[in-house]
Amino acid sequence: MIISISVPSKPEASDTKAGSSVVTPGELITDDPTWMRGHGTYFLNDKTYSSVAGTVLKVNKLLSVVPFKGRYSPETGDHLVGRIIDVGQKRWKVDIGGEHDAVLMLGSVNLPGGILRRKSESDELQMRNFLKEGDLLNAEVQSLFSDGSASLHTRSLKYGKLRNGVFVAVPSKLIVRAKNHSHDLPGNVSIILGVNGYCWIYKTPLSSAADHSASTAKTNAELSSAASGNYQPGQGSVSITRLEQESSWDIYSDKNDALSASIKDTISRYKNCLLSLSQCNIGINEIRLVRAYEISLGYGDTNLLFREEVRQSIGEDVIAQEKMRGAG
Amino acid sequence: MVLSTAEKSYIYDSLAGENSTRTDSRKNNEFRPLKAVCSFVPNCNGSSRVYNPDGIECITSVKAKVIRTKELSDLINVDVDVEGQRDNSTLCLSLSAMIQRALVNNFDFEVLRLTDKYYFQLYVDILVLSVPGDFKNSSYTLYSLLSLISMGTYLALKSAKLPLLTSTTNDREIEEEPSFADDWELATDLIPAESKFQPMLIFVVGLVGSNVLVDPSLDEEEVLESGLCIGYCQGNIVAPIQSVALSTADGKAFNRKLLTKALETVKQIGQPVVEALESILNTEVDEYGSFF
Numbered sequence: 001m002i003i004s005i006s007v008p009s010k011p012e013a014s015d016t017k018a019g020s021s022v023v024t025p026g027e028l029i030t031d032d033p034t035w036m037r038g039h040g041t042y043f044l045n046d047k048t049y050s051s052v053a054g055t056v057l058k059v060n061k062l063l064s065v066v067p068f069k070g071r072y073s074p075e076t077g078d079h080l081v082g083r084i085i086d087v088g089q090k091r092w093k094v095d096i097g098g099e100h101d102a103v104l105m106l107g108s109v110n111l112p113g114g115i116l117r118r119k120s121e122s123d124e125l126q127m128r129n130f131l132k133e134g135d136l137l138n139a140e141v142q143s144l145f146s147d148g149s150a151s152l153h154t155r156s157l158k159y160g161k162l163r164n165g166v167f168v169a170v171p172s173k174l175i176v177r178a179k180n181h182s183h184d185l186p187g188n189v190s191i192i193l194g195v196n197g198y199c200w201i202y203k204t205p206l207s208s209a210a211d212h213s214a215s216t217a218k219t220n221a222e223l224s225s226a227a228s229g230n231y232q233p234g235q236g237s238v239s240i241t242r243l244e245q246e247s248s249w250d251i252y253s254d255k256n257d258a259l260s261a262s263i264k265d266t267i268s269r270y271k272n273c274l275l276s277l278s279q280c281n282i283g284i285n286e287i288r289l290v291r292a293y294e295i296s297l298g299y300g301d302t303n304l305l306f307r308e309e310v311r312q313s314i315g316e317d318v319i320a321q322e323k324m325r326g327a328g
Numbered sequence: 329m330v331l332s333t334a335e336k337s338y339i340y341d342s343l344a345g346e347n348s349t350r351t352d353s354r355k356n357n358e359f360r361p362l363k364a365v366c367s368f369v370p371n372c373n374g375s376s377r378v379y380n381p382d383g384i385e386c387i388t389s390v391k392a393k394v395i396r397t398k399e400l401s402d403l404i405n406v407d408v409d410v411e412g413q414r415d416n417s418t419l420c421l422s423l424s425a426m427i428q429r430a431l432v433n434n435f436d437f438e439v440l441r442l443t444d445k446y447y448f449q450l451y452v453d454i455l456v457l458s459v460p461g462d463f464k465n466s467s468y469t470l471y472s473l474l475s476l477i478s479m480g481t482y483l484a485l486k487s488a489k490l491p492l493l494t495s496t497t498n499d500r501e502i503e504e505e506p507s508f509a510d511d512w513e514l515a516t517d518l519i520p521a522e523s524k525f526q527p528m529l530i531f532v533v534g535l536v537g538s539n540v541l542v543d544p545s546l547d548e549e550e551v552l553e554s555g556l557c558i559g560y561c562q563g564n565i566v567a568p569i570q571s572v573a574l575s576t577a578d579g580k581a582f583n584r585k586l587l588t589k590a591l592e593t594v595k596q597i598g599q600p601v602v603e604a605l606e607s608i609l610n611t612e613v614d615e616y617g618s619f620f
Binding site (some may be wrong): 001002003004005006007008083085095133134135136155161162163164165166167247254255258261264265268271272302303305306307308 | 330331332333334335337338339341342345348349351352353354355357358359360361362363364365378379400462465479542577596597599604605607608611
């Protein structure tokens with residue numbers, strides 16, 4: 001099929017139930033002045049109106065409206081994917097899909113040479129060699145400013161520049177907050193589901209696959225060495241040694257590894273699954289994504305998956321499976 | 329959106345190879361799914377609205393006016409307005425000029441003729457909405473919209489209705505102005521069903537490596553080596569055949585064989601696109617019925 005053109009679907013007329021908590025901008029929520037007014041509301045002549053389209057949330061005496069759609073608002077500790085849009089004085093400006101651009105200070109990144117290195121003027125001058133406009137990175141929100149904009153940091157080995165994959169943006173509302181936002185998926189592919197809705201699907205790095213066995217081997221070795229009694233200082237401090245080993249210039253490299261056609265195919269399959277879930281407005285987490293992937297394998301060739309009806313039916317299948325198996 | 333170096337090389341490597349895989353896993357000759365409706369603006373002779381999954385929307389209206397002229401090329405006026413761009417920006421002016429020239433060169437002016445002296449003059453107004461917010465600092469250009477705009481123009485022209493001519497046409501030399509019926513129920517199609525004439529379409533294809541990509545998406549545009557726009561009218565390749573800059577990043581020259589391949593691809597995809605557009609024209613539009 002070369003092209004499909006369809007008539008846009010009309011909004012379905014639904015029966016508005018009495019007491020439905022869905023409100024539209026400008027709709028009167030209450031004329032009782034005792035309510036405290038939270039986000040998404042405004043107050044005019046002792047009456048509270050909604051300023052966004054969403055559902056009404058009442059907590060004790062606090063009245064707020066949770067919008068259906070909207071820009072991401074960062075919170076401390078969120079794992080994000082962002083794109084550098086500007087290089088400035090000792091800081092990068094990062095697009096995170098929020099109301100404000102986030103900042104990443106030169107002081108909050110790992111520089112080649114390890115954690116104990118001091119930042120010098122030459123680092124300031126060569127900031128573009130680390131991260132330049134357009135570069136994608138994953139980071140954590142370190143703190144928030146009073147206007148709601150975020151300050152990021154990448155001071156961990158799991159954060160940093162992104163390579164070997166594709167970028168997908170979905171609405172941030174759909175990402176289910178979880179303990180962990182980076183996952184290794186079946187098919188030798190990993191994903192970072194940024195809380196801001198920006199996702200990165202990439203080839204699972206070799207070290208991460210080998211990591212598991214290596215770390216168990218190491219603990220065994222440590223155990224045996226501990227048993228034999230010759231303990232060396234700094235033996236248990238794996239992270240610092242690894243950081244020093246790995247934070248060479250490689251962490252800021254722009255070169256992709258060699259990627260086989262099958263890995264690329266799997267990546268684009270996952271991308272389509274992610275977009276299917278997003279098209280059907282299903283909250284996205286690792287389990288659902290893997291289920292969508294398994295379902296999509298049943299549809300055969302990857303290049304059928306960009307079709308709208310296929311995406312719709314993948315989404316429906318995920319929901320149906322979840323109902324059958326339970327959410328677990 | 330500016331892509332990172334790693335993304336660019338990933339996309340380029342996927343596209344340029346022998347077995348190219350596009351980022352959205354389409355085949356090289358496939359379009360993204362489009363949405364379209366026509367005749368939804370009540371005060372125009374014909375109108376259409378087409379939008380693609382990037383969210384870019386193209387609203388086209390056709391209005392007709394009776395004028396006395398001999399100059400056939402005056403009969404079609406095209407005006408493209410892109411959201412966030414000044415009216416006299418290079419993008420708007422060159423899109424308008426390209427569409428206008430392409431339409432004038434491939435138009436059957438017989439359908440606009442009333443008498444020897446009087447003709448319908450068509451004003452085709454095109455409005456492009458929901459241009460991505462990051463367009464200003466990205467390296468893609470919006471010339472790929474030519475394809476979307478020409479589909480919108482096709483639908484608007486094909487759905488255009490004109491009032492029924494009541495004055496006599498027997499004597500084509502007559503001086504007085506033609507007169508029309510007041511009743512819109514009697515309106516006739518601008519392009520009658522029995523006429524073989526079809527408005528022309530413009531396709532934009534991207535060239536990368538030894539591959540020809542139909543309907544390049546915005547992230548693909550940033551890595552393409554060059555782009556071509558190719559006209560298609562009633563089964564034939566027509567002017568314009570020219571290269572368009574799909575991105576401001578450095579392009580490359582392309583092989584002559586690739587041009588032949590691109591022309592063949594357009595010949596192949598032309599008919600299915602026309603059929604898909606015709607099926608939209610044949611769907612009853614009840615845009616207001618559902619609300620009132």
